[in-house]
Amino acid sequence: MPPSPTSLPSFADMPALREELRACIGQTLSSLDSSRLIVQCSIAIEPCDLFEWLEAQPYEQKLYWSQPETGGSTTAGAGAAEILRGDTAADLRRILHLIEERTGDAGVYFGGARFSHTTPPDDLWQPFYGCMFVLPRVRIHTDQNGSTITLYAVVRNGIDPTDELLAAVDNLAAPAALPYNELAVAERTNTPDREGWQHNIDTALHSFANGDTEKIVLARRATLHLREQMSPWALTRLLGNPPRAFVFCFQPEDGTAFLGATPEQLYWRQDNFIFSEAVAGTRPRGATEEEDQQKRDELFHSAKDRHEHEVVRRHIIGVLEQFGSLHSAEEQPGIIALPRLFHLHTLITSIFNRTIYSDADLLPALYPTPAVGGTPRETAIKMIDTLEGFDRGWYAGPVGWAQSSVSTFAVAIRSGLLQGKTLHLFSGAGIVEGSDAQAEWEEIELKLGNFLTLMGNRP
Numbered sequence: 001m002p003p004s005p006t007s008l009p010s011f012a013d014m015p016a017l018r019e020e021l022r023a024c025i026g027q028t029l030s031s032l033d034s035s036r037l038i039v040q041c042s043i044a045i046e047p048c049d050l051f052e053w054l055e056a057q058p059y060e061q062k063l064y065w066s067q068p069e070t071g072g073s074t075t076a077g078a079g080a081a082e083i084l085r086g087d088t089a090a091d092l093r094r095i096l097h098l099i100e101e102r103t104g105d106a107g108v109y110f111g112g113a114r115f116s117h118t119t120p121p122d123d124l125w126q127p128f129y130g131c132m133f134v135l136p137r138v139r140i141h142t143d144q145n146g147s148t149i150t151l152y153a154v155v156r157n158g159i160d161p162t163d164e165l166l167a168a169v170d171n172l173a174a175p176a177a178l179p180y181n182e183l184a185v186a187e188r189t190n191t192p193d194r195e196g197w198q199h200n201i202d203t204a205l206h207s208f209a210n211g212d213t214e215k216i217v218l219a220r221r222a223t224l225h226l227r228e229q230m231s232p233w234a235l236t237r238l239l240g241n242p243p244r245a246f247v248f249c250f251q252p253e254d255g256t257a258f259l260g261a262t263p264e265q266l267y268w269r270q271d272n273f274i275f276s277e278a279v280a281g282t283r284p285r286g287a288t289e290e291e292d293q294q295k296r297d298e299l300f301h302s303a304k305d306r307h308e309h310e311v312v313r314r315h316i317i318g319v320l321e322q323f324g325s326l327h328s329a330e331e332q333p334g335i336i337a338l339p340r341l342f343h344l345h346t347l348i349t350s351i352f353n354r355t356i357y358s359d360a361d362l363l364p365a366l367y368p369t370p371a372v373g374g375t376p377r378e379t380a381i382k383m384i385d386t387l388e389g390f391d392r393g394w395y396a397g398p399v400g401w402a403q404s405s406v407s408t409f410a411v412a413i414r415s416g417l418l419q420g421k422t423l424h425l426f427s428g429a430g431i432v433e434g435s436d437a438q439a440e441w442e443e444i445e446l447k448l449g450n451f452l453t454l455m456g457n458r459p
Helices: 014-030 050-056 089-103 123-128 162-171 194-210 232-238 289-300 303-322 359-366 377-387 437-454
Strands: 038-045 062-067 073-078 082-086 109-113 131-135 138-143 146-154 185-191 215-226 246-253 256-262 265-270 273-284 324-329 334-337 341-352 398-402 406-411 415-419 422-431
Touching: 014 038, 014 146, 014 162, 050 062, 050 073, 050 138, 050 232, 062 232, 082 089, 082 109, 089 109, 089 131, 089 359, 089 398, 109 246, 123 246, 123 415, 146 162, 194 215, 194 377, 194 422, 194 437, 215 377, 215 437, 232 246, 232 256, 246 398, 265 359, 273 289, 273 303, 273 422, 273 437, 289 334, 289 341, 303 324, 303 341, 303 359, 341 437, 422 437
Parallel strands: none
Antiparallel strands: 038 146, 062 073, 062 246, 073 138, 082 131, 109 131, 109 398, 138 146, 185 215, 215 422, 246 256, 256 415, 265 273, 265 406, 273 341, 324 341, 334 341, 398 406, 415 422
């Protein structure tokens, strides 16, 4: 009989896992190219529960990222080999340029940015800065090919990174049980309230009548006061793996985390190929197949929703054409079906001129799209800053990961900010000529309810 395959190291046998990692460090550093800025040591391991692993790691900075690619892939990161952060749109471009220069084929930086850099972060969002990207100290990545654990270090001033890599091995902890498994809400408050919402809609409609704007996306914040303090990893686990969703959680320090499950991809770039999509226009799912089809037809033939969607489609195509050549864009929108919602959807692909441009050019030009901001963009953002009464922070901003050859960014909708026993949920609705305040309030309630239902809480 042939010998049985050698089992992979796992967190069930920490001494063996540490021994394998130390051997990997020694082998990697013995043949290290002196020009290499980022050092990575990677081995295959037995899969583990990433949420339980994150709960146990002794670092403030932690992250989780899951994306709906073929077979699905998930990443958990703990600690920071490097943090790149700043306050302004110029800082975001600088950081993306640094990532482009540093990564080559090594290192993946995870992070995001504010919806708008026109105002500074308030106290709730201060730990996230205007933008922040982290190269994790330890990263576990799982896809259809299995799981790997990778240690990263950034070589600064020629200093040998051996000690910090070995310290990361010693700091590794085995997965630990999550403390809570359900979301229990004691009280909820809304910003703005119904009266404030009506005022905001009236102001937007007046702006359309004057020709100042064509569309504006107005959001609300629902603040949930919880009965128990929740681990962000328990809460992210409750989001599950919804179809088409990018599930994420970023913890910049203990006690605060931004998490969500967004169906909206901003773009995916593979070298000079760009994949993007316009998602705008919403209807609730029906209770039966017949009602489902009725809602689908109603959305597809709605002049208001088609107009809202076309504004987003035009913006994305216009930006992509600035940085390359349009490859294809569907003429008619399709419809994507989520567990409780339908959305109009258009797939857009483009060839990106990589000899001239990079993510540092594309990302700031593409977001905020009219799906979360409005048009004209600058006017809509000013109105949002004035009307909403709260700081969006990273809500509706770009979140994702980047390296020189590949990058992926999603739009951080269907999201919430967890701080201790308080969970702030955010959701918005596209307002165009003919919008009704009551209908838009109910649309946002539907989106918030969808998010709460994912976490096992009845809205």
